[in-house]
Amino acid sequence: MVRTERLTKRYGHTTALRDLDLEVSGGEVFGLLGPNGAGKTTTLRLLVDLIRPTSGRVLLFGEDVAADSVEARRRVGYLPGNLALYDDLTGAKLLKLLAGLRNHADLTVAHRLAERLDLDLDRRAGELSKGNRQKLGVVQAFQHQPDLLVLDEPASGLDPFAQRELHAAVREHADAGGTVLFSSHVLSEMEQVADRVGILLDGRLAVVDRVANLKANALRALTFTFDTPVDAGVFDRIPGVRDVTVSGCTVACRVVGNVGELVRAAAGLGLVNVTSAEPDLEDIFLDYVEKRESHVT
Numbered sequence: 001m002v003r004t005e006r007l008t009k010r011y012g013h014t015t016a017l018r019d020l021d022l023e024v025s026g027g028e029v030f031g032l033l034g035p036n037g038a039g040k041t042t043t044l045r046l047l048v049d050l051i052r053p054t055s056g057r058v059l060l061f062g063e064d065v066a067a068d069s070v071e072a073r074r075r076v077g078y079l080p081g082n083l084a085l086y087d088d089l090t091g092a093k094l095l096k097l098l099a100g101l102r103n104h105a106d107l108t109v110a111h112r113l114a115e116r117l118d119l120d121l122d123r124r125a126g127e128l129s130k131g132n133r134q135k136l137g138v139v140q141a142f143q144h145q146p147d148l149l150v151l152d153e154p155a156s157g158l159d160p161f162a163q164r165e166l167h168a169a170v171r172e173h174a175d176a177g178g179t180v181l182f183s184s185h186v187l188s189e190m191e192q193v194a195d196r197v198g199i200l201l202d203g204r205l206a207v208v209d210r211v212a213n214l215k216a217n218a219l220r221a222l223t224f225t226f227d228t229p230v231d232a233g234v235f236d237r238i239p240g241v242r243d244v245t246v247s248g249c250t251v252a253c254r255v256v257g258n259v260g261e262l263v264r265a266a267a268g269l270g271l272v273n274v275t276s277a278e279p280d281l282e283d284i285f286l287d288y289v290e291k292r293e294s295h296v297t
């Protein structure tokens with residue numbers, strides 16, 4: 001459905017994206033994850049041919065997007081990161097206008113999704129709150145039931161209820177054979193909905209993997225508090241545990257994989273409290289680099 005070949009975009013001296021090779025199949029939800037400025041928006045805009053690459057190419061449905069195929073464009077739904085709406089139109093009129101531009105008269109899907117997201121289509125776009133504007137953007141991307149959905153940070157500004165409905169709609173779209181590419185800063189969002197995740201850092205695709213693999217292989221930071229000071233050696237000996245630091249009654253460490261043995265050992269030492277931090281993107285990326293280098297040497 002989607003294939004990029006050495007896709008590169010430069011803005012003056014800034015390389016926003018370099019040598020991206022990516023393939024996404026029908027029925028797949030692919031999440032593009034990365035910090036600010038990593039190149040996510042650039043990638044998605046290249047995919048929908050809003051901007052053209054410096055080098056490399058994008059194939060959608062087996063066809064080069066630069067070929068300007070109207071047929072291929074009809075099969076794509078896009079939610080831009082910087083959503084612009086006609087503020088004087090109501091949601092219903094705006095959706096009708098956009099559907100008309102695509103020769104798509106049936107608004108049933110749009111109305112159903114608006115209802116699920118709790119979006120009032122009778123209000124003018126200019127009167128809508130940020131989150132409700134975002135919902136309208138989501139609905140216009142979905143409304144013609146495109147084969148490919150390209151969504152730039154779709155959950156941004158949505159309340160938890162609307163996020164859950166959005167994620168459900170994304171899953172349903174893929175389960176019906178459609179393809180979804182979406183971007184986010186947040187790993188936990190990927191966990192709920194993506195089949196595979198690509199991590200972009202400084203314009204490079206650093207890792208592509210299933211979410212479960214990324215998480216299972218990531219180092220998790222744990223902090224234990226005990227009722228009396230403990231010996232760090234107990235923790236050092238547990239497989240997968242590293243970077244143990246002790247400060248009074250508190251022990252901090254990082255652990256890869258199963259935390260069962262570590263937690264059991266801690267429980268036997270007068271444990272008062274334990275906190276666990278989600279591995280962040282940078283940590284996951286660094287783990288991968290570390291592992292790759294240790295394979296090479």
Ligand SMILES: Nc1ncnc2c1ncn2[C@@H]1O[C@H](COP(=O)(O)OP(=O)(O)OP(=O)(O)O)[C@@H](O)[C@H]1O
Pocket residue numbers: 011014015016034035036037038039040041042043081
């Ligand atoms: N039109 C432009 N002109 C010049 N530089 C640009 C332009 N668009 C993007 N860039 C630069 O390209 C890089 C990638 O930007 P991009 O918007 O793709 O990142 P992003 O991952 O979507 O970031 P964010 O999460 O903040 O939206 C950044 O360094 C950005 O400053």
